[in-house]
Amino acid sequence: MTDPASIFLLAMGLVTSGNPELYGIIWLSLRVSLTAVAISCLIGLPLGAALAVVTFPGRGAVIAVLNAFMGLPPVVVGLVVYLLLSRSGPFGVLGLLYTPTAMIIAQALLVTPLIAALARQSLADLHLEYDELFRSLRLGATDKIAALIWDGRYSLSTVALAGFGRAIAEVGAVIIVGGNIEHVTRVMTTAIALETSKGDLALALALGLILVGLAVAVNVAVLSLNRAAKRLAYA
Amino acid sequence: MLKPLDENTGYGLGRRPIFPLDACNVGFSDGGRQLLDRVSLTLTQGLKTVIMGANGAGKSLLMRVLHGLVKPEVGAVLWARVPADAEVMSRQAMVFQKPSLLRRSAEGNIQFVLGHLNRSEAESRTREILERAGLSAVARTPARLLSGGEQQRLAVARALALEPDILFLDEPCASLDPASTMAVEEMIETAHQTGTKIVLVTHDIGQARRLADEIVFMSGGRIAEHTAARQFFDGPVSAAARDYLAGRLHVPGYSAGT
Ligand SMILES: Nc1ncnc2c1ncn2[C@@H]1O[C@H](COP(=O)(O)OP(=O)(O)OP(=O)(O)O)[C@@H](O)[C@H]1O
Ligand SMILES: [Mg+2]
Numbered sequence: 001m002t003d004p005a006s007i008f009l010l011a012m013g014l015v016t017s018g019n020p021e022l023y024g025i026i027w028l029s030l031r032v033s034l035t036a037v038a039i040s041c042l043i044g045l046p047l048g049a050a051l052a053v054v055t056f057p058g059r060g061a062v063i064a065v066l067n068a069f070m071g072l073p074p075v076v077v078g079l080v081v082y083l084l085l086s087r088s089g090p091f092g093v094l095g096l097l098y099t100p101t102a103m104i105i106a107q108a109l110l111v112t113p114l115i116a117a118l119a120r121q122s123l124a125d126l127h128l129e130y131d132e133l134f135r136s137l138r139l140g141a142t143d144k145i146a147a148l149i150w151d152g153r154y155s156l157s158t159v160a161l162a163g164f165g166r167a168i169a170e171v172g173a174v175i176i177v178g179g180n181i182e183h184v185t186r187v188m189t190t191a192i193a194l195e196t197s198k199g200d201l202a203l204a205l206a207l208g209l210i211l212v213g214l215a216v217a218v219n220v221a222v223l224s225l226n227r228a229a230k231r232l233a234y235a
Numbered sequence: 236m237l238k239p240l241d242e243n244t245g246y247g248l249g250r251r252p253i254f255p256l257d258a259c260n261v262g263f264s265d266g267g268r269q270l271l272d273r274v275s276l277t278l279t280q281g282l283k284t285v286i287m288g289a290n291g292a293g294k295s296l297l298m299r300v301l302h303g304l305v306k307p308e309v310g311a312v313l314w315a316r317v318p319a320d321a322e323v324m325s326r327q328a329m330v331f332q333k334p335s336l337l338r339r340s341a342e343g344n345i346q347f348v349l350g351h352l353n354r355s356e357a358e359s360r361t362r363e364i365l366e367r368a369g370l371s372a373v374a375r376t377p378a379r380l381l382s383g384g385e386q387q388r389l390a391v392a393r394a395l396a397l398e399p400d401i402l403f404l405d406e407p408c409a410s411l412d413p414a415s416t417m418a419v420e421e422m423i424e425t426a427h428q429t430g431t432k433i434v435l436v437t438h439d440i441g442q443a444r445r446l447a448d449e450i451v452f453m454s455g456g457r458i459a460e461h462t463a464a465r466q467f468f469d470g471p472v473s474a475a476a477r478d479y480l481a482g483r484l485h486v487p488g489y490s491a492g493t
Contacts, residue, residue, distance in 0.1 A: 129335050135304055136329045137348060137397075138321070147347070151338040 002201050011206035011213075021183075026210070029187040032100055032174070033167035036107035037115075041160050044112045048119025049145040049152075052127045063120065069113030074106075078176030081106040085177065098179040103187070106173040111163040118159040123148045154225060161222045165215060188214070253314040253323050253400060254280040254432065261300055261310035263456075270296055271307065272456040283423075283433040285443045285464070288453035289479060294436045295332055297453065298403045301434070302329045328399035330407050332436075334390030336378035341370055341389050344378050345396050360396065367425075368392035369418050383410045391419050401432040408442060420446060440480065444468060452476045454485065 014022050051063060083089050085097040085105075096102045126148055127134075134144050149156065171189035178185030180194060188211045195204035256278040263271040271293050278284055286294045299305040301312055303319050314323045337344050342361050349357040365371050368388045373381055378389055391407050404423065408416045416439075423446065427433050437443055443450065447464035454475035460467065471477050478485040 130337070132304060132331060133335050133337075136302065136327075136331075138324050143350075147337070 002205060007202060007205045007209060010202055011209040014206055015210060022207075022210075024183065025186055025188055025191050026214070028100065028185075029168060029189075029211075029214075032103045032187060033107060033164055036104045036167050037111055037160055037164045039104070039108040040111040040115045040163055041156075043108075044115030044163075045119050045149055045156060045159075046145055047112075048116040048121075049123050049148045050141070051116070051120045052123040052148065053144045054141055063117075066113050066117045066120070070117050072110055072113065074110055074170040074172030074174075075176065076172075077110045078106050078173035081109065081173065081177045097177060098181060098185055100178070100185060102177040103174045103185060106177045107167040107170070110170065110173055111167050114166060115159055115163045118162060119152075119156055122155045122159065123152050126152050154228070157225050158222050161218055161225075165218055168214060168218070169211070250326075250400075251315070251322075253326060254278070255315065256301065256401070256432075257313040257316070258297070258301060259311050259313060261297075261307040261312065263296060263300065263305065263307050270456050271300065273310070274456070274458055275310075276451065276458060276461065278432070278434065280432050282448035283427055283435070283446055284449050284451060285447035286434065286436045286451045286453060287438070287443060287476075287479065288459075289475075289485060292453040293456040294453055295405050298329065298405055298434065298436065302327055302403050304329075326400040327403070328394040328397045328401075329403040330390050330394045330405060332405040332409070334387065336381075336386055336389060339378060340375050341365060341378050341381065341385075342374040344389055344393050348393055348396050364392050364396050367422060369415075384412060384415045387411055388415060388419060391422055395422060395426055395431075399431055401434065402426060404433070404435040406436050406438065408437065408439060416442065440468075452479070454479075455487065 051059065051066070081102065082097065084091050085094070085102055086092055087097070096105070127144070130144075130148070130151075134147070139147070169189065171193055174180075174185070174187055175190045175193060178187070178190065180186050180190035186194075188207060192204050192207045192211065195201075195207065258274050258276040261271055261274040262269070274293075274297060276297075286297065288294050296305065300307050303312070303324055311318060337347055339347065342365060345361040345364055346357050349360055352360060362371070362374075365374050368391065370381075370385060370389060370392065373385060378386065381389060387407060387410060391404070394402055394404075402423075407423075408419050411419060420442065423433055423435070433446070435446060437446075444464070447467075450460065450462060450464050450467040451458060452460040452467070452471070452473065452475065454473065459473040459475045460471060462472070467476070468480070471480060475485045475487075
């Protein structure tokens with residue numbers, strides 16, 4: 001039952017059956033990861049742009065840490081968020097553990113350094129090009145950051161999608177802080193982990209195929225955005 | 236458009252004077268090379284100043300120093316006898332030798348520098364400026380898809396949109412066809428007539444003859460000559476300027492054909 005053809009058929013069957021449980025899981029995956037990435041962009045893009053624009057002592061160290069944090073292990077982030085949100089932790093009273101909100105927080109923490117680091121990299125090149133103009137116009141740091149984010153929006157959308165890819169694919173953080181509770185915190189990756197541990201490899205693989213399909217859709221979006229970007233602005 | 240001019244001083248009403256612009260003994264070196272060598276220069280308001288000189292003479296660097304983008308190692312730049320403050324900075328504009336246009340439409344590039352105006356004012360100002368630059372037809376085109384000459388004109392138009400009291404132009408017509416060159420020269424002339432001090436670098440001797448009231452001729456990081464334009468073209472004093480005008484490579488200490 002784990003040959004490619006039957007896996008593919010099973011996946012197609014799941015998708016076309018309109019199985020509400022499956023769609024609930026897909027929907028929650030998208031909701032958690034998209035919200036996490038949105039939050040990460042709100043923090044990470046200005047942070048990355050600021051690091052591209054502003055010079056201050058210790059900037060190199062901040063960038064090095066940020067770059068290192070791009071590769072944070074999801075389980076470690078999950079564990080930290082777990083400790084923060086657990087009943088005895090500092091935010092225990094909020095009762096967020098094992099909720100989608102906890103998963104969003106964990107993924108946002110995971111993805112923000114990635115988005116900030118990649119944004120800094122791509123905006124640093126742009127800033128090099130704009131620097132004299134900006135200084136000639138005597139722009140303040142906030143105006144520079146806003147202009148860089150706006151003018152770099154096409155490459156930053158790629159950055160955001162890279163963050164989305166990391167969020168939707170990770171299992172370590174969401175399983176620790178979400179707990180993989182049916183109908184509440186079960187997402188694609190935790191469902192796959194569960195079916196694997198139950199021994200239903202065919203279902204696990206079919207779910208994996210659907211997840212890969214989502215990732216491919218994301219990548220197609222990246223590529224077409226890039227092409228649009230080239231056509232529109234980077235002549 | 237026309238700036239109110241104070242009858243006595245010619246300075247804009249209600250604003251403190253920023254001229255004369257003085258470079259006092261300005262020096263700048265890099266790796267032991269003296270790129271600006273004790274440059275002293277006084278620029279007054281009314282005249283169009285054209286800076287000439289061979290490649291690498293230090294023209295662009297001097298403009299950057301005057302504009303406040305590069306701090307001189309020694310010496311100072313004074314505006315009406317005092318160093319530039321934020322207000323003086325905001326009354327200048329510069330068109331760079333390699334202008335960098337924002338990744339926006341042509342009109343987006345103009346509107347970017349009109350942030351102090353409200354939306355409808357900015358839009359009508361933008362339309363008017365693009366019209367004068369002959370860029371109305373490409374207002375919505377991404378700036379970086381414009382032709383090289385159109386990009387140059389847009390850069391000039393964007394600088395003029397700031398309505399600066401002094402405009403530094405670093406070879407603004409370097410890649411323009413004759414008609415576009417004329418269009419830019421007209422824009423410069425109009426700005427001059429409305430009270431903007433013009434400081435222009437060019438290698439185009441015809442353009443210098445057309446525009447210049449006075450010439451600053453640079454050679455090897457020094458000012459070799461600073462004279463009225465007519466005098467400069469009739470009989471340049473320095474050997475470097477004579478070589479330059481005759482199209483000869485200048486070798487210090489050696490003067491051909493004299
Ligand atoms: N900020 C700087 N730091 C170090 N060296 C510089 C700097 N700016 C200019 N230079 C050097 O100073 C010299 C003069 O440069 P500049 O751009 O002023 O020449 P230019 O007269 O404008 O020449 P061109 O006609 O080719 O534009 C060059 O050798 C350049 O490499
Ligand atoms: Mg130059």
